[in-house]
Amino acid sequence: IAATQPSTDWHLKENAREHHTSKFSSEELIVRRGQAFTITFNGTERPEQNLIFIAETGPKPSKTTKTLATFDISSTESKEGWSAVVQSTSSNSVSISISSPHNAVIGRYRLSVQSGSSSPASLGTFVLLFNPWSSGDDVFMPNKAECEEYVLEEFGIIFAGNKNHISGFGWNFGQFQGDTLNICLSILDRSLYYRQDPVTDASHRHDPKYLGRVLSAMVNANDDQGVVLGNWSGKYEGGKNPSSWTGSGEILQSWKKSGYKPVKYGQCWVFAAVLTTVLRCLGIPTRTITNFSSAHDADGNLRVDEYYDADGNHLEKGADSVWNFHVWNESWFTRNDLGPSYSGWQILDATPQEQSGGIYQCGPASRNAIKEGEVDLDYDVTFVFAEVNADSMYWNFDSATGKKTLIFSKATEIGASISTKAVGRDDRVDVTSDYKYEEGTARERDIFKKARKKLGLEDKFDPTAPKVEEIEQKPDISGKFKVAGSLEVGKDLNLLLVLENLQSDAKTVNVNMTAWSTLYTRKRVNQIWKDSISVTLAPKEEKQFPIKIKYPEYQQQLTTDKTIQVTALCHVEDGIQVLVKRNITLDNPAIDIQLLGEAKVNKEVVVEVAFTNPIDTEVKDCVLQVEGSDLLQGILELRVPPLKASETSSTKFKLIPSEAGPKHLLVNFSCDKFADIKTFKMVNVIN
Numbered sequence: 001i002a003a004t005q006p007s008t009d010w011h012l013k014e015n016a017r018e019h020h021t022s023k024f025s026s027e028e029l030i031v032r033r034g035q036a037f038t039i040t041f042n043g044t045e046r047p048e049q050n051l052i053f054i055a056e057t058g059p060k061p062s063k064t065t066k067t068l069a070t071f072d073i074s075s076t077e078s079k080e081g082w083s084a085v086v087q088s089t090s091s092n093s094v095s096i097s098i099s100s101p102h103n104a105v106i107g108r109y110r111l112s113v114q115s116g117s118s119s120p121a122s123l124g125t126f127v128l129l130f131n132p133w134s135s136g137d138d139v140f141m142p143n144k145a146e147c148e149e150y151v152l153e154e155f156g157i158i159f160a161g162n163k164n165h166i167s168g169f170g171w172n173f174g175q176f177q178g179d180t181l182n183i184c185l186s187i188l189d190r191s192l193y194y195r196q197d198p199v200t201d202a203s204h205r206h207d208p209k210y211l212g213r214v215l216s217a218m219v220n221a222n223d224d225q226g227v228v229l230g231n232w233s234g235k236y237e238g239g240k241n242p243s244s245w246t247g248s249g250e251i252l253q254s255w256k257k258s259g260y261k262p263v264k265y266g267q268c269w270v271f272a273a274v275l276t277t278v279l280r281c282l283g284i285p286t287r288t289i290t291n292f293s294s295a296h297d298a299d300g301n302l303r304v305d306e307y308y309d310a311d312g313n314h315l316e317k318g319a320d321s322v323w324n325f326h327v328w329n330e331s332w333f334t335r336n337d338l339g340p341s342y343s344g345w346q347i348l349d350a351t352p353q354e355q356s357g358g359i360y361q362c363g364p365a366s367r368n369a370i371k372e373g374e375v376d377l378d379y380d381v382t383f384v385f386a387e388v389n390a391d392s393m394y395w396n397f398d399s400a401t402g403k404k405t406l407i408f409s410k411a412t413e414i415g416a417s418i419s420t421k422a423v424g425r426d427d428r429v430d431v432t433s434d435y436k437y438e439e440g441t442a443r444e445r446d447i448f449k450k451a452r453k454k455l456g457l458e459d460k461f462d463p464t465a466p467k468v469e470e471i472e473q474k475p476d477i478s479g480k481f482k483v484a485g486s487l488e489v490g491k492d493l494n495l496l497l498v499l500e501n502l503q504s505d506a507k508t509v510n511v512n513m514t515a516w517s518t519l520y521t522r523k524r525v526n527q528i529w530k531d532s533i534s535v536t537l538a539p540k541e542e543k544q545f546p547i548k549i550k551y552p553e554y555q556q557q558l559t560t561d562k563t564i565q566v567t568a569l570c571h572v573e574d575g576i577q578v579l580v581k582r583n584i585t586l587d588n589p590a591i592d593i594q595l596l597g598e599a600k601v602n603k604e605v606v607v608e609v610a611f612t613n614p615i616d617t618e619v620k621d622c623v624l625q626v627e628g629s630d631l632l633q634g635i636l637e638l639r640v641p642p643l644k645a646s647e648t649s650s651t652k653f654k655l656i657p658s659e660a661g662p663k664h665l666l667v668n669f670s671c672d673k674f675a676d677i678k679t680f681k682m683v684n685v686i687n
Contacts, residue, residue, distance in 0.1 A: 006113065008123045009040040020133060023152060023176035029124075030181065032131035032283060034102035036077060036085075041113070041123055042093035052114045053084050053098065057107045057128075058202030065203035067105055102136030104128060105205045106282060108185060127181065130208065130283030132332070138208050139333045141285050149423040150285035150332065154629040155664035155680075156276065156421055158269045159428060160520070161585045162324040162563075163292035163416040165487065168428060170666045170680030171273045171288075172247030174629050175281035183252045184281045190260060191217065192224045192359065208284050208333040209364050212348045213379060216329075217361035219275045219350035221262030224359070227255045227274055230352055231265035234525045234559050239264020243560045243676040246666045247627050248277035250635055267520070271350035272327040279348075285332040289347075289431065292416045294326035296353055297386035301457055302448070304390050304414070307397040307404065308579060311512040312569030314524060315397055322414065323521045324563060324583055326351070326387065328362075330420075335366055338377055342366035345434070347384050356380050370435055373451035385451055388415030388435045394579050396569075407579045408475070411448075412439040426682065476503050476572050477537065479580035484546070489562055489586045489674060490615040493549040497568055497580065501537035510534050510571045515549055517557045518565045522583065526557035528564065551615070560675040562586040588677040589614045591669050599631075599657050599685045609651045611669055611677070613643040622671040624651055630659040631683060640669075657685040 010029040015037045016022040021030040031037045052072050061068035069082040077083050077099045087095040098111075108127050112120040132141040132151055141147050154173050161167040174180060188194060191214050194201040204210040221229040228251060231242065242265050245251060251274055254263045266274075272288045279286035295304045298319035306322065307315040328349035335342040346364035356362055356379065365381045366374075375382040392413040395404045418432040437444040478500050485494040501507050515529040529549050537543060547566075554564065563585050570578040589612070596606040609626075613619050622640035626632065632655050640649050657663065662684050669677040 006041040006121050006123060010124070010126070011038050011040065014038065019131075020147075020152065021129070023154075024181060025176070025178070026127075026181065029126035030129065031126060032129050032134065033100045033104040033106065034131050034134040034136050036097045036099040037126075038087060038095060038097050039123065040093055040095040050116055051084070051094075053082070053096075054112045054114065054120055055082055055098075055100070055109050057105055057109045058205075059198045062199075065199060066206065067199075067202055100128060102131075102134060103138070103206045105202065106130055106211075107188070107202070107205055127185075132283060132285050138336075139284050139331075141332055145423050146332075147285065149421075150287055151280050151283060153280075155666075156273070156288060157426060157428075158273065158288050158327060159290035159419040160269065160325055160327075161292075162583050165585050166292070166417060166419065166428065167585070167587065168421075169678040170246070170664060171269075172249065172627050172629055172664070172666055173273065173277040173280060174247050174249040175277045177249050177629055178253070179256070180249065180252060180277065181281055183256050184278045186256070186260075187215065187218050187227065187278060190224070190226075208331065209335065209337070209346070211282070212279065212284065212331050212333075212346065212364045213361055215275060215278055216348045216350045216363055217359050219271050219278065220266075220352040220360055222352040222360040225260060225262060227251065227263060228266035228270055229262040229264050230267065230271070232267060232519055232521055232523060234519055234523070236265050241265070241560055241675065242267040242270050244625075244668065244670065245270055245273075246625060246635075246668045246678065248274045249627070252277070268323075268325075268351040269327040271352075272329050275329050275348060275350045279329070279331055287330050287420050288327055289330050290325050290327050290419045291388055292325050292418070293414050294323045294387050295390035295392075295414045296321045296323065296326075297383070297390045298354065300382055300386070300455065302386050302390050302452055302455065303393050304386075305393045305395060307395045308407070308567065308569060309397060309399065310569065310571075311530070312514050312567040312579070314516070314522070314565060314567060314581075316524070317397060321521060321523075322392065324585065325520060328384075330367065331364065333364075335364075338366060338369070342368050342374075342377065344368060349380075349384070354383060356383075367434060371437070371447070373447035373454070375451045376454050382451075382455065388418065389448060389451070390414050391448075396577055396579075405577075407577050411445075473576045475578045476507055476575040477501050477509060477570060477578055479568060479570060479578055481566055481568070481580060481582035482544075483584070487584060487586050488614070489558065489588055490551055492551055493554065493564070493584070493586075495547040495549075495566060495582075497545040497547060498542065499535065499537060499545070499570065499580075500542040501540055504539045506539060507537045507575065508534070508573045509537065510573075511568050512571075513547070513566070513568045515554075515564055515566045517554065517559050518561070518563045518583070519559055520561040520563055522563075522565060524565070525559050528554045528557045555673070558586070562588065588674055591667060591677050591679050593665060593667055593679060593681040595681075595683060596652075599655070599663075599683050601657055601660050601685060601687050604654045604656055606652055606654055607665065609653075609667055609669070610648055611640075611643070612648040613645060615673060616645040617673070618645065619643050619671040619673045622649070622669070625668040625670075626653065626665065628655075628663055628665040628683070630661075630663050630685070631655050631657050631665055640671075643671075655683075657683070660685045660687045
């Protein structure tokens, strides 16, 4: 090699097009493994003679850990290792096609070339990612439309609310924006695994199950000063309310800018969304999944126990809980450790709920294993199985005597309307049947029994629990809450308590009712209302009792999750207690986005956002937050003047789209009376 440093042409545009990496805005070559890329360099004499290439990654590259490869010119692409094939030569430059193996370690590589006995000359660096388009890769996804959605799509919809009332909000994953790839690589280098043994950690980076597990630990701040700090207290001083984020970019940027201090604050959808961004960025197909009535079974007995006092107040007793919804991830890869029937979608969960292997990480748990009750398979299948299948047990607890009495149990309560965004459309798809057989079928109960047996829980109740009245009696009455009218923040809440006498003799019932504002995890925050009534029901009679909770009664007490739990504990004279409960999620008022003109690449277009104040008092401290990949850089924050009752605000701003195609604009509006009103609009950008 001549004394001069060779200059390298990385053919950035052509390679990126071939490797589905055009959306990264980088001056560095970014390619996918198991696929050839072309480079041209000069400064070599008689170049095709005995050139040796060296590709290395990680802290101490070596051939044994597969973090170092040396390879010379060959006539064809290698199926196994790295290879180099001459494409063309001229008097002083050579074009080479370089291929990496399907199972290469991913990350940033240093590439150098050596000619004869001279010392190696550096050609520069490139980044190697997973390749879902390549059939030899562990993350290979045969359906191209799914690759587009689960790797290349930067916009997502996350479902929330509760099972009676599902809502969705937009999220900007932004995996190709700015510095995201470098931040994702630095997350890997800050994990506990890397800190304890950098060489071994780097050598495992070919394996999506390993990286998925490591990243499920690193996206939460527990154990490792990871990206996001969870907070489920309802008080978010010193950070941002989890409901206020609209994308992952701001979170990842804040983490890096602060010198890698955890970002405050997240709840489940924030952890899941950030993990989606990181995994899609690295090339692992990933999506967010919402499970409604999601169990957190802390003691692993496939039951969740909830306790109520005589007034019907839900008690914070025991570690089990049921959340209105919980969001986790599914990533797509093979499970060579378990066998082909467990490949496909794998559950990863970055929300810190329970420790696994001593740290807060969860997964990958094979979705097929969960459906078949294979709770003894790696990793954390028991925990996820319980999230979608646990039985609910409702107890009356007397704090004076310490006595608990079973009110009722239900096997069909948990794991409803499991949801994800459709491929290529802004719609909801229900995937419940991929997690379990239909509720109430013999097959579903058989799988549940099989799981209990594998966990050594064969008998109906947990033998280690203190003996209590666990024999379920038949109730004399039944009850339910019905919603009468709209469920909107700013309006009165109208409900009906419907009680029915199931017996052929009259019944006297004393009913204690309470309403609490809660978080989406059903954790109680403030009592809103309480009342008690005494009723007599004639034989087989059904009666309705209207309940009205006025907006001023709940306005101060409501959390930003906008959730209220209403309970009625019915004490039937000479009979057993009946618990009637309902979790209600209120809707925010609407906000409207209009494009005033056509959206064209590199041309200004004006957007108008309108909001009408629906309540009869002024709202103030109004802020509008806007973001959207390829529509604007970063986040736009606009102050909006106060609005009198029924007044409409119109806020205009300009966008300059940078890329053609369907893009999404996300808007978040907050004021003193309404928190985080979210909406999104699809913007079709033309050239």
